[in-house]
Amino acid sequence: xxxxxxxxxxxxxQEGDSTNFTCSxxxxxxxxxxxxxxxxxxxxxxxxxxxxxxxxxxxGRISATLNTKxxxxxxxxxxxxxxxxxxxxxxxxxxGSARQLTFGSGTQLTVLx
Amino acid sequence: EAGVVQSPRYKIIEKKxxxxxxxxxxxxxxxxxWYRQNLGQGPELLIRYENEEAVDDSQLPKDRFSAExxxxxxxxxxxxxxxxxxxxVYLCASSLSEPxxxxxxxxxxxxxxxx
Numbered sequence: 001x002x003x004x005x006x007x008x009x010x011x012x013x014q015e016g017d018s019t020n021f022t023c024s025x026x027x028x029x030x031x032x033x034x035x036x037x038x039x040x041x042x043x044x045x046x047x048x049x050x051x052x053x054x055x056x057x058x059x060g061r062i063s064a065t066l067n068t069k070x071x072x073x074x075x076x077x078x079x080x081x082x083x084x085x086x087x088x089x090x091x092x093x094x095x096g097s098a099r100q101l102t103f104g105s106g107t108q109l110t111v112l113x
Numbered sequence: 114e115a116g117v118v119q120s121p122r123y124k125i126i127e128k129k130x131x132x133x134x135x136x137x138x139x140x141x142x143x144x145x146x147w148y149r150q151n152l153g154q155g156p157e158l159l160i161r162y163e164n165e166e167a168v169d170d171s172q173l174p175k176d177r178f179s180a181e182x183x184x185x186x187x188x189x190x191x192x193x194x195x196x197x198x199x200x201x202v203y204l205c206a207s208s209l210s211e212p213x214x215x216x217x218x219x220x221x222x223x224x225x226x227x228x
Contacts (some may be wrong), residue, residue: 101146
C-alpha cells in the first residue's frame, strides 16, 4: 500500500483569506497526480491532473503545483469563499504495468463567512 | 449525459444481514472502481475492473465481499454477512481507461449503516 499523506487534516479560514495545503507521495514510480474536491452530499469532482515535474495548473482562484523529485504537490486557494468549503483529496498514480491509484485522507476546508 | 449512477443512496441493516450496491458507470468508460470511505479517511480501493476483468482486488475482503461486472458495464458489490465495521460510504467511479491522465468520475455514493 502506497503512502499518500495530506496536511493539514482540517482547516478553518475566514472568507477572503488565501490558503494552501499539501499532498506528499512517493518520489519514485510517479505517473500522475489528481486533485479532487468533495463537497458535502455531492460526488467528488476532479480539479486537476498533473503529470510533469514543475507542472502548475490553475482553475479560477484555485491552483496547484507539482514536485515529483521531492514528492509533493501544493493546492492553493486565493481569496477563499464559503462555497470553497469541501474536502480536497489528492490521488497518486504509480507507474508500471498495473497502475495503482491511491488517495490521501484529504484536507477538510471550512471557509467562515 | 448521465453521470455515474449508484443505488441505493442509503441503507440501514442489522449485522449479519446481506446488502448489495449497484453502479452504472458513464457510457464508454472501460474502467470501474469500487471504493470504501470511512469517516475522516480517504477512499480505499476495494476492486477495479478493466471491462469485465477484475485487475485489482487485493484489498477486497473476499470472505464476505464479492463483486461482479457482467458484460463490462454495470456492477454490483455485495456484502454477506455485514459486520458493524462495514458501516461506511461505498463509492463507485469510472474512467475512460486505466488511471493516469484520465480522471475518475464518481457516483453519489451509498451510505451503509450496520446496526
